[in-house]
Amino acid sequence: MTYARQILDTHPAGSAIEAEVLVACIDACFDCAQSCTACGDADLAEDDVATMIRCIRLCLDCSDVCIATGQVLSRQTEFDSDLARSVVQACLQACGICSQECDRHAAHHEHCRICAEVCRRCEQTCVEVLALLVV
Amino acid sequence: MTYARQILDTHPAGSAIEAEVLVACIDACFDCAQSCTACGDADLAEDDVATMIRCIRLCLDCSDVCIATGQVLSRQTEFDSDLARSVVQACLQACGICSQECDRHAAHHEHCRICAEVCRRCEQTCVEVLALLVV
Amino acid sequence: MTYARQILDTHPAGSAIEAEVLVACIDACFDCAQSCTACGDADLAEDDVATMIRCIRLCLDCSDVCIATGQVLSRQTEFDSDLARSVVQACLQACGICSQECDRHAAHHEHCRICAEVCRRCEQTCVEVLALLVV
Amino acid sequence: MTYARQILDTHPAGSAIEAEVLVACIDACFDCAQSCTACGDADLAEDDVATMIRCIRLCLDCSDVCIATGQVLSRQTEFDSDLARSVVQACLQACGICSQECDRHAAHHEHCRICAEVCRRCEQTCVEVLALLVV
Numbered sequence: 001m002t003y004a005r006q007i008l009d010t011h012p013a014g015s016a017i018e019a020e021v022l023v024a025c026i027d028a029c030f031d032c033a034q035s036c037t038a039c040g041d042a043d044l045a046e047d048d049v050a051t052m053i054r055c056i057r058l059c060l061d062c063s064d065v066c067i068a069t070g071q072v073l074s075r076q077t078e079f080d081s082d083l084a085r086s087v088v089q090a091c092l093q094a095c096g097i098c099s100q101e102c103d104r105h106a107a108h109h110e111h112c113r114i115c116a117e118v119c120r121r122c123e124q125t126c127v128e129v130l131a132l133l134v135v
Numbered sequence: 136m137t138y139a140r141q142i143l144d145t146h147p148a149g150s151a152i153e154a155e156v157l158v159a160c161i162d163a164c165f166d167c168a169q170s171c172t173a174c175g176d177a178d179l180a181e182d183d184v185a186t187m188i189r190c191i192r193l194c195l196d197c198s199d200v201c202i203a204t205g206q207v208l209s210r211q212t213e214f215d216s217d218l219a220r221s222v223v224q225a226c227l228q229a230c231g232i233c234s235q236e237c238d239r240h241a242a243h244h245e246h247c248r249i250c251a252e253v254c255r256r257c258e259q260t261c262v263e264v265l266a267l268l269v270v
Numbered sequence: 271m272t273y274a275r276q277i278l279d280t281h282p283a284g285s286a287i288e289a290e291v292l293v294a295c296i297d298a299c300f301d302c303a304q305s306c307t308a309c310g311d312a313d314l315a316e317d318d319v320a321t322m323i324r325c326i327r328l329c330l331d332c333s334d335v336c337i338a339t340g341q342v343l344s345r346q347t348e349f350d351s352d353l354a355r356s357v358v359q360a361c362l363q364a365c366g367i368c369s370q371e372c373d374r375h376a377a378h379h380e381h382c383r384i385c386a387e388v389c390r391r392c393e394q395t396c397v398e399v400l401a402l403l404v405v
Numbered sequence: 406m407t408y409a410r411q412i413l414d415t416h417p418a419g420s421a422i423e424a425e426v427l428v429a430c431i432d433a434c435f436d437c438a439q440s441c442t443a444c445g446d447a448d449l450a451e452d453d454v455a456t457m458i459r460c461i462r463l464c465l466d467c468s469d470v471c472i473a474t475g476q477v478l479s480r481q482t483e484f485d486s487d488l489a490r491s492v493v494q495a496c497l498q499a500c501g502i503c504s505q506e507c508d509r510h511a512a513h514h515e516h517c518r519i520c521a522e523v524c525r526r527c528e529q530t531c532v533e534v535l536a537l538l539v540v
Contacts, residue, residue: 093221
């Protein structure tokens, strides 16, 4: 059980949405923030850095959006579904676009293959959170 | 002329969208990130903190989303309109919800009145950026 | 094996310092960023919120510092030991101060007990990283 | 008068340290976070990107540290001098190292010249804050 789940289970207000789905997304957001930062940095050290520019840029964006999303979803007090939905939609979008770019380099750069996988997993958890945040 | 504008004007790729609109939004995002952090913190020190809980929470969310948005818009290289649009929409949403809550406390707490103003200005710059990011 | 370790092992420049120690600190920083955000938010929902003000504030600070530290340590390309050392020292300080405050509430609030543990673990990994970043 | 100063002047606890010095540092931190993100991104679009790797990496680090520092200093409630000092020291270090690297490219890249200036200004405000946070 991750720390995110342990702390969520002790929150006086309880989980704003189904705990298992929420925690999976929170953990995936922080994983993806780290992976994208590390992948963008590894891209910078590759001999073919000139061909990795789009990958670096999207990894940076995706990391920023994942951190914001992970932080917003980590808060249960006075949870606002509209705000959460729009942030999770942005995260889903960023992860989808970044994973597609990383996939293009997966055969050449193992860090891109792994990062694409982390992005896709995060994207999928966003889909599942959005299904619980219907208007 | 802000530093954001000065650096944008020297970017080898130029500005991804109209520079004036873009810079107004970038600067507003960083202003709003700071204001929301400061307002949420001032709320914490108020005697009526128990009535400020929703304001604190939304300020924290809004700050996180504004930082991510300000960072994403600060990048022009391999700019992705779809990613930018979804992030700016989340920012518009966060600023709108946060300004409404701050407005409720504006008569009692001057920091909420100011923060609501900063949020609304940021929200408005997001509207203007979105108008340039039409599908 | 965490994603942080998997991507690190495929970095063209290798790990700037011993991989096991580095990854433990990176993972602990992101865990601690999330825990502190979640604990500060849980504090906000407690009936005794007025007694939790210092805990909330320090959790917010600790989360911010842990994110910066986790991001900086996730980068191996052109690693700068002086920069890394000063950031890790700030993280060690923030985690130490926050864990002490959370400990004061551990008997009453289980989220504080857990968060104090996560902070201490992060603090310890910072100590171990600093030992490898001697001047 | 910046929004940071306006909100600070309405904080129920007042400014933790002399307001003018504090606000100068807060504003400089957010300026520097934005400048470093924008400069690192402009580096990515330069023809000589392969010679800008160290500059990109340090800009990313400096942006992360400046955001954390700007956020921590924006909070006056239960201000902890030890925590603030260690974060500001990290910021001073990051800005100093980043400005030196940007200076190396200032003759070729105007964005590096501007970013070095912003970093140095932030570094200087950190020095002034530290002088008020003596042990």
